[in-house]
Amino acid sequence: MSTVHAPAPARSATSTPPVLLTDLVRVELRKLVDTRAGVWLHATVALLCAAVAAAAFALPAEEVVGTAFVAYGGAVASLLLPVTAILALTTEWSQGSVLTSFVLVPHRSRVVGAKLVAILASATVFSAFVLALAALATPLARALVGAPAGRWDVGVEHSLTLWLGIVLSMLMGAAFGALVMNPAGAIVVYLVLPFAWSVVGQLVDGADDVAQWLDTSITYSRLLEGAVETGGQWQQIAVSTLVWVLLPLAAGLVRLGRREVR
Template sequence: MTVADFRAPLPTCGGIDVDRPGIPFARLVRVELRKLVDTRAGFWLTASIGVIAAVIMVAMLIANRNDPGNLNLGEFFGMMNIPTAIILPILAILLVTGEWSQRTALTTFTLEPRRERIIGAKLVASMITAVAAVAVALVLGIIGNSIAAVAFADPAGAWGLSVAGFVNSFVIQAFGLLLGFGFAALILNTPGAIVAYFALPTALSVVSELVPWFKDNLGQWVDTTLTNMPFQSGEWATGGEWARLLVSGVIWIALPLGIGLVRVMRSEVK
């Protein structure tokens, strides 16, 4: 047998080319996006983003009919992003842990043995979902604001949404989603990841409120509630506020995600 024999294309097996190229990354992303709505929990969580935003729009129109100053695009958009900030991280957690809780990891990693590509596709799919959720909130906010402009007197229907407010909303959504994604990769268990996502930030917030020294020193850098607070306004965050957000992101997103990626790469799939 010569060297050329080793370089020759592998034979086909049952009509399948053994030497075929890997699955395109775009296809992996499409598969992960489809997984978001394949299960009942994922479908209803995804659908609830639009449904809850629509309910909030109607509720705001009714509750503020005597106070038209609160009926503007900035208020509509801000209120509709509140349920999104809660639901998106849960969707990210389900997307990551679903492979292990539903025992589909063996099939997934058999079709694509390079596990880092699967995690990357899940991350990209999650970020696409975040962009779509913010877009839905913006569209429904525009609809609600248009209705307010027609149904109520000035200043209802004002189009006061700054670029900073829009960017800040996306930063908040992306941060929370990545936080859930990191915990999911670390724990690989749906209940455990959801509990960790809600419990740990809440515990830090309690410590910040009870211990002023912690809040004024460490809390400003590690408490995600505090580091996210400057991005809940319509003003541009300062360099220091961005630095504190990035530090908290490294602690609560990058480290769990890095450890989780190592765990996924080394875990035995059963």
């Protein structure tokens, strides 16, 4: 007598375990550096940070100190690293691979969140790199230039403001990337709009006072230099961040959530 086996129940689609956020972050980190272009871009930023930081040796001896090396290296990182953030938010749309990403993870906010976490991790690594450069260059300055050069005057507060300055700059790049969704267009917007605002602030009477609140080249440079000394300056940083980071990022996330994937 033969035994009749009941058919195995069909596996529900809902039984597939969701992709963990940590896995998404790991994927986004690999996307940042796991291509030839990504490796060369980050290597170029690192080399330029070192080269520009070395320019601090040309300052008067009393100014060749740790904060100078940090400010010079941080300025390069805050200018160029946002390009990597822009590419992180736009490359998939331009190459069409976004369809795969959003099929595997239908909740777009989780994908974008993973990209932002990867951007924060990149900013943290480069902040540590800039501080390490400064720590190496400072005793070298004392040996090559002589006293009073080579004084290490970088404290915990300056280290944190350096990190914050690089983070906000990269988030600004991500915001423009999410808003424009085109690599070339977003890079142009990121580079041209703040620069144009700086020019207006210098040419138009009375605009200089407004620039103290809206020009990130002024507000964020204080973070990189460790020169935020008053509550009013923190308010200026907050206002410029609202205008150039939070509002564009919010608008970009809305647009990203509504854009048709094809």
